[in-house]
Amino acid sequence: MEFALPGATGEAPAERFTGEVWWDAVHSGGEPSRMRANLVRFAPGARTHWHSHALGQSLHVVSGVALIGTRDGVVFAAWPGELVVCPPGEEHWHGAAPDRFMEHLAMWEGTEDGSPGTTWLEPVTDEQYAPARTTSA
Numbered sequence: 001m002e003f004a005l006p007g008a009t010g011e012a013p014a015e016r017f018t019g020e021v022w023w024d025a026v027h028s029g030g031e032p033s034r035m036r037a038n039l040v041r042f043a044p045g046a047r048t049h050w051h052s053h054a055l056g057q058s059l060h061v062v063s064g065v066a067l068i069g070t071r072d073g074v075v076f077a078a079w080p081g082e083l084v085v086c087p088p089g090e091e092h093w094h095g096a097a098p099d100r101f102m103e104h105l106a107m108w109e110g111t112e113d114g115s116p117g118t119t120w121l122e123p124v125t126d127e128q129y130a131p132a133r134t135t136s137a
């Protein structure tokens, strides 16, 4: 049995995120496990760049309202307690609503060197983010 102390919170790299994003690596499984989980906190308006995950990714919303966009222009909203499943290879982004913080637990599989990894693409433009709403109104 092993008890792990939490590592330091890290700031997400600006070349993959827009706005201020911080995370805690909750779990990085050692071989043969490839389980990985990051608790990610997005400032209002912050979001990932477009990207896809080779093996998919699941997002458990902890607080705030999570926005998840796909290439068809749809922006989904997800609330605390809800789970968003991103299928393998599907390009998407996720982030906070414009007016509040958002925190989600990101769960995926990968090795320490990042393979099979996440393919990072271009930033989400303000026009792509604009349809985001915190309510259906």
Ligand code: MN
Pocket (backbone or CB within 6 Å): 051, 053, 057, 086, 092, 093, 094
């Ligand atoms: Mn993702």
